[in-house]
Amino acid sequence: GNSVTQMEGPVTLSEEAFLTINCTYTATGYPSLFWYVQYPGEGLQLLLKATKADDKGSNKGFEATYRKETTSFHLEKGSVQVSDSAVYFCALGRYNFNKFYFGSGTKLNVKP
Amino acid sequence: ETGVTQTPRHLVMGMTNKKSLKCEQHLGHNAMYWYKQSAKKPLELMFVYNFKEQTENNSVPSRFSPECPNSSHLFLHLHTLQPEDSALYLCASTSSGASSYNEQFFGPGTRLTVL
Numbered sequence: 001g002n003s004v005t006q007m008e009g010p011v012t013l014s015e016e017a018f019l020t021i022n023c024t025y026t027a028t029g030y031p032s033l034f035w036y037v038q039y040p041g042e043g044l045q046l047l048l049k050a051t052k053a054d055d056k057g058s059n060k061g062f063e064a065t066y067r068k069e070t071t072s073f074h075l076e077k078g079s080v081q082v083s084d085s086a087v088y089f090c091a092l093g094r095y096n097f098n099k100f101y102f103g104s105g106t107k108l109n110v111k112p
Numbered sequence: 113e114t115g116v117t118q119t120p121r122h123l124v125m126g127m128t129n130k131k132s133l134k135c136e137q138h139l140g141h142n143a144m145y146w147y148k149q150s151a152k153k154p155l156e157l158m159f160v161y162n163f164k165e166q167t168e169n170n171s172v173p174s175r176f177s178p179e180c181p182n183s184s185h186l187f188l189h190l191h192t193l194q195p196e197d198s199a200l201y202l203c204a205s206t207s208s209g210a211s212s213y214n215e216q217f218f219g220p221g222t223r224l225t226v227l
Binding site: 100 | 162202217
């Protein structure tokens with residue numbers, strides 16, 4: 001089947017620290033992988049995506065590489081800011097299907 | 113308006129009330145979704161519509177009734193809800209079909225409180 005597992009939070013970091021949020025997946029076929037971010041009181045916003053193995057998605061200093069050999073799509077940022085405090089969701093989308101599978105979300109708190 | 117809009121943004125209703133949530137997408141997508149997001153629980157898929165046809169009902173209680181009159185509009189009709197139905201209800205849309213690697217676009221959600 002298809003599923004996404006991401007690390008439980010909350011993750012608390014000081015400003016300018018390095019961030020990693022782990023995400024692994026199981027899938028049949030050739031999925032696309034996504035990271036979404038949700039700020040308080042808002043819906044989910046796409047942060048970055050990768051559609052095939054070895055692709056690297058990047059946006060706003062965040063990066064994630066689609067690793068088929070380890071079935072992973074870990075989110076990284078070199079230097080976090082207070083404004084990055086939010087909940088981050090890893091997700092999998094099946095090519096040519098309407099189905100998306102979300103991880104449980106990881107809350108990130110960044111302290112000044 | 114651009115993207116995916118949802119109205120109302122906040123709704124408080126009693127258990128005997130009937131209300132409706134509305135979602136509209138201005139992106140030319142053909143698939144629309146309802147999700148429920150409760151505190152401390154994973155995102156729950158409720159319904160999927162593809163070209164106005166319901167393709168998924170994830171064992172949702174009948175007190176939730178979806179309607180998709182066209183590819184741009186999606187409703188969720190609510191009646192005789194329970195307090196445990198209080199949650200953030202999110203609408204999303206995407207372009208589905210062959211050669212589609214597209215992501216979902218989400219609305220801001222409707223915060224529902226059932227008293």
